[in-house]
Amino acid sequence: EVLLVQSGADVKKPGESLRISCQASGYDFSGYWINWVRQMPGKGLEWMGRIDPSDSSTTYSPSFQGHVTISVDKSTRTAYLQWSSLKASDTAIYYCARRSTAFDIWGQGTMVTVSS
Amino acid sequence: EIVLTQSPGTLSLSPGERATLSCGASQSVSTLYLGWYQKKPGQAPRLLIYGTYRRGAGIPDRFTGSGSGRNFTLTISRLEPEDFAVYYCQQYGTSPTFGQGTKLEIK
Numbered sequence: 001e002v003l004l005v006q007s008g009a010d011v012k013k014p015g016e017s018l019r020i021s022c023q024a025s026g027y028d029f030s031g032y033w034i035n036w037v038r039q040m041p042g043k044g045l046e047w048m049g050r051i052d053p054s055d056s057s058t059t060y061s062p063s064f065q066g067h068v069t070i071s072v073d074k075s076t077r078t079a080y081l082q083w084s085s086l087k088a089s090d091t092a093i094y095y096c097a098r099r100s101t102a103f104d105i106w107g108q109g110t111m112v113t114v115s116s
Numbered sequence: 117e118i119v120l121t122q123s124p125g126t127l128s129l130s131p132g133e134r135a136t137l138s139c140g141a142s143q144s145v146s147t148l149y150l151g152w153y154q155k156k157p158g159q160a161p162r163l164l165i166y167g168t169y170r171r172g173a174g175i176p177d178r179f180t181g182s183g184s185g186r187n188f189t190l191t192i193s194r195l196e197p198e199d200f201a202v203y204y205c206q207q208y209g210t211s212p213t214f215g216q217g218t219k220l221e222i223k
Binding site (some may be wrong): 035046062103 | 216
């Protein structure tokens with residue numbers, strides 16, 4: 001079975017760092033880009049960026065460039081999304097998604113809450 | 117960046133009725149890279165349609181996608197109770213973007 005399993009919910013303070021994960025199973029990990037998508041409370045879906053696990057090359061949405069970093073560890077079949085300094089406005093659910101024909105497989109989502 | 121605008125914002129219909137959801141693009145989108153997703157609270161988005169008209173795995177045939185250029189449509193022929201949700205269109209070319217969503221609610 002093709003699965004993306006994300007790390008659990010996290011609560012952080014403004015200024016703290018965070019890395020969330022997305023572990024893939026059931027398919028050729030290097031063959032498909034992994035994307036990250038944000039959903040802020042009560043809002044729609046926003047594409048943040050993607051990584052090609054085969055060479056770790058990344059592409060970011062202009063809205064997120066410089067604010068987050070996407071990385072991958074092929075040995076553990078895991079993609080990561082990280083922040084060096086969180087803001088309250090980063091409070092959201094973050095999804096990873098495999099890019100095949102479209103975004104065909106999604107992780108279950110990771111709720112990130114940033115509050116002082 | 118390609119901006120996708122969905123209409124209507126909210127659609128109120130009854131089970132058994134036909135739903136027509138629209139997605140307009142700020143510039144032409146290749147039919148290869150236009151998709152639709154269903155989103156329910158507490159669940160991850162679910163791929164319904166890719167390549168404008170191709171159904172995702174396990175998607176019932178009451179869901180139909182169509183369109184070209186700057187205008188695309190998702191049609192649900194006969195609404196089932198489980199179809200009431202938020203629907204997003206997406207172009208997944210070089211720099212993907214989503215529409216703002218259409219909420220399909222029970223009338």
